[in-house]
Amino acid sequence: MITIKVPATSANIGPGFDSLGVALNLYLTLEIHEPTDTWEVIHDYGDSMPSDQNNFIVATALRIAPLLKPHRLVVKSDIPLARGLGSSSSALIAALSMVNILDNKHYTQDDLLQIATKLEGHPDNVAPAIFGGAVAAFYDGTTVFHAPLHFPESLSFVTFIPDYQLLTEKARAALPETLEFKQSVAASAISNTLVAALAANNIKTARQLIEQDQFHEEARAHLAPELAIIRRIAHQQNIIGTYLSGAGPTIISVVDETEAQQLMTAIDLAQLPGKTYHLHTDFTGSIVQTND
């Protein structure tokens, strides 16, 4: 049996729209079992998720390798669907990794990133899902340029996952088509400076910038009302900043490890519809294991 393990990801990290992302310690695992006559996907997502060649993982694999031989697959995941934690990117990387193995493609991690970004449209989830850690990336429509962003290791992520789903497609449809020149300059300067501050462990500057996104959060605020509520709660504590994870609706507060429990308790007291988790950076990224 072959097992592919891919982490969840949180994209944007505030002002880094479509460019910054970090891998988190929730995982999708895809087990590849024996060859079969037709594709069989065993999962516990419920009846609305296909269990045959129409399953997203198989369909994605067949887009890349239409003649791939069917196998019995088992998918296990603690990454919730359509919550802004990159479930579709993790599934996509699992699919491409399966093609890599079954079709002997010899894709490097960089090849995977280029193909995955073409399929996903933006690199900020797929890059950290492949490499682990935090990544900054830019896709010009043809090529992805990327570099690791070394976060201070003491940072962790208090993560509120609402009970409701929000498809990324719907949250992207809420975005403006254009951004005025002056605002674009500010938005990109905020993002650049946040990246430099995080890389330099300059927490004071990171704290001043992480909630200053000008690209997407305001346009999406009505789709994820918990963002404003959790920000208010978090501002009463010693946190670094709170942002909309990916397209939402998950809300993440970046905190020093030692401050996490106090914030989780405060969020839980607000009794919002959802659950709070204390997540950490996954530094490994996607891995493939061959078991007997």
Ligand SMILES: Nc1ncnc2c1ncn2[C@@H]1O[C@H](COP(=O)(O)OP(=O)(O)O)[C@@H](O)[C@H]1O
């Ligand atoms: N493990 C999986 N198996 C099959 N399809 C999946 C899986 N994970 C995600 N998907 C597909 O991706 C959709 C969610 O993607 P998206 O709206 O981009 O949200 P997010 O990536 O933030 O979780 C799901 O509704 C489902 O169609």
Ligand SMILES: N[C@@H](CCOP(=O)(O)O)C(=O)O
């Ligand atoms: N930059 C994208 C990230 C989408 O992430 P997801 O986890 O919600 O799929 C966006 O903000 O649309």
